[in-house]
Amino acid sequence: MNVFYIRLVVLTAMLLPVLAGCQSAVGPLGGTNPAIPEAKQGQDCRVHVFGLGGVPDMTGAQAMRAGGITKLRRAEYRATTFFDVGRECVIAYGE
Numbered sequence: 001m002n003v004f005y006i007r008l009v010v011l012t013a014m015l016l017p018v019l020a021g022c023q024s025a026v027g028p029l030g031g032t033n034p035a036i037p038e039a040k041q042g043q044d045c046r047v048h049v050f051g052l053g054g055v056p057d058m059t060g061a062q063a064m065r066a067g068g069i070t071k072l073r074r075a076e077y078r079a080t081t082f083f084d085v086g087r088e089c090v091i092a093y094g095e
Contacts, residue, residue, distance in 0.1 A: 022082055029060060029075040029090065042067020045089040048081060056090040063092035071095040 044062035047053050056062065060075040073094040080086045 023086075024080045026076060026078050029058065029077050039095050040067045040069050041091065041093050042069055043089050043091045045087055047086075048088050049085050051084065056088055058090060060090055060092045063090045064094070067092060067094075069094040 042063040042065070044056040044060075044066060046056050048055075056077075058077070060072060063069075063075065064072055069092055071094050072092055075090060075092045078089045078091060081088075
């Protein structure tokens with residue numbers, strides 16, 4: 001085999017686990033009401049390192065408190081990790 005192809009195979013073998021370790025997800029929590037415009041936004045984020053750092057409050061209460069929201073219109077969960085190191089957030093929108 002040519003040296004170029006050997007290097008290409010080695011580079012591909014090195015980068016494949018890196019691509020498999022990336023994760024990004026966004027999902028709604030509960031019901032949504034998109035007809036009403038969001039005036040406020042609050043978020044509860046936690047840094048996640050190999051199982052340490054905790055999980056954000058999935059009810060959205062902490063995010064609502066952080067944004068000064070009294071009427072919840074929409075809440076969503078966002079996670080961005082790389083080999084179990086990353087950030088998880090609950091974002092609340094409302095009035």
